[in-house]
Amino acid sequence: MLTPLDIDLLRQGRHGDPFAVLGPHRDASGQIWVRALLPGAVSVSVIGAAGAKPLGKLQPVHSDGVWDGQVALPAGAKGYRLQVRWADGALQVLDDPYRLGPVLGELDAWLLAEGTHLRPFEVLGATPREHQGVVGTGFAVWAPNASRVSVVGDFNHWDGRRHPMRNCGTTGIWEIFIPDLGEKEVYKFEIKSRYQDYLVQKSDPYALAAELRPKTASVVWDVNKYAWGDDDWMDNREKAQGLNSPISVYEVH
Numbered sequence: 614m615l616t617p618l619d620i621d622l623l624r625q626g627r628h629g630d631p632f633a634v635l636g637p638h639r640d641a642s643g644q645i646w647v648r649a650l651l652p653g654a655v656s657v658s659v660i661g662a663a664g665a666k667p668l669g670k671l672q673p674v675h676s677d678g679v680w681d682g683q684v685a686l687p688a689g690a691k692g693y694r695l696q697v698r699w700a701d702g703a704l705q706v707l708d709d710p711y712r713l714g715p716v717l718g719e720l721d722a723w724l725l726a727e728g729t730h731l732r733p734f735e736v737l738g739a740t741p742r743e744h745q746g747v748v749g750t751g752f753a754v755w756a757p758n759a760s761r762v763s764v765v766g767d768f769n770h771w772d773g774r775r776h777p778m779r780n781c782g783t784t785g786i787w788e789i790f791i792p793d794l795g796e797k798e799v800y801k802f803e804i805k806s807r808y809q810d811y812l813v814q815k816s817d818p819y820a821l822a823a824e825l826r827p828k829t830a831s832v833v834w835d836v837n838k839y840a841w842g843d844d845d846w847m848d849n850r851e852k853a854q855g856l857n858s859p860i861s862v863y864e865v866h
Contacts, residue, residue, distance in 0.1 A: 614640070615648060615674060615681055623650050624677035624774065627805065629760050631777040636711030637684070637693075645684050647671060647693070649709065652678030652774060654697050659684045660706070662692040671695075678774070691746065708747060708792035715779060716744060716751035716790045725755070726784040737786075738819030741795055741835045749792040750833050752778065752800075754817065757785025760807045764789060765814060766800035766830070773803035773812075799830040 615634060622628035623635075635648050647659055649671060657671040657680045669684035686693060695707045717725075717736060724730035725737070740751045752764050762778045768791075769775040778787035801814045816823065820831035852858065 614646075615679070620675050620679050623679055624652075624675055626763070626774040626777070627761060628777060629780055632711055632779050636709055637686070645686050647682060647684045647695075647709070649680045649695060649711075650678055650774060651680060651695075651697055652772060653700050654678060654680065655700055656698040657682075658696040659693050660696050661687075662694055662708075665696070668693055708749075710749075710776065710789055710791050713745050713747065713790050713792075715781070716740075716788045717753060717781065717786065722781055722784050722786060725786060734819055738817050738821065739800065739831065739833045741833060744790045747790070747792045748795075749790055750794040750798070751788065751790045752802075753786055753788040754778075754802050754819075755785050756787055756802070756804055758807050759787065759804045760810075761805040762787040763803045764791065764800055765803045766798055768794060768798055768800075771814075773805075794833065796833055796835055798833045799824060800833065801830050 619628065619634045623631070628634065631650075635650060637645055637647050639645055647669070649657060651657060659668045659671065659682070660666060661668060668686060669682050671680035671682035673679070674681045684693065692712055693709065695709055697705050697707060699705065721730065721736045725733060730736070737753045737755065740753075742749075742751055744751060754762060756762050763773040764776045764778065765771045765773050776789060776791060778789040780787055801816055803812070803814045805812050816829050817831040821836050822832035822834035824830045824832060846853075
């Protein structure tokens, strides 16, 4: 069950291990409970992943948006979704990121921790992908001195309480997979420091796209879809780099 301390840390955006308390959990008797942090919700139901079959209803345990309830997940069920009624009357169906496992593999985490990963840009930042059969975007960032890191953007009203990330222990890496989030979504990382609870929103150092200045948010982008137009140059690159060919000198700062 949720403890009063867990509830306070969640609603204040201070919980350093949200996956330990949010999402599905079994109690001592084997019953499954689902917990969610949804500020602004007025009702939350759990439905099947493939349809609208009701599996249970969550109850508010704090007015700041902490919900909890027992759920009858069928044997072999591949997941569930949250049906949320918001204060403005809108009804939304969400996949719960806290029911999914880690995005980073053990080898990636190990190599990043020891600083020997040769392709960190492929695992850090925002990566549109499929994870455990769910389409969305995986986020990962190195923030070893943080006490809490969240992904914020238009999709969650820039509220750092809504998508706190998983702490990958001594690696200093924080990560989360957010279902149904795709290209062109703007985002930043909201970081609460261990030093005097300093709170700041930072753009992604591994972002593959960014907003046009003066805006500073990062943008989810899939570079694998980019259509290159340099076939002629690639075909003649070996000749152009010959020792008897003219050179072009570029300067960058």
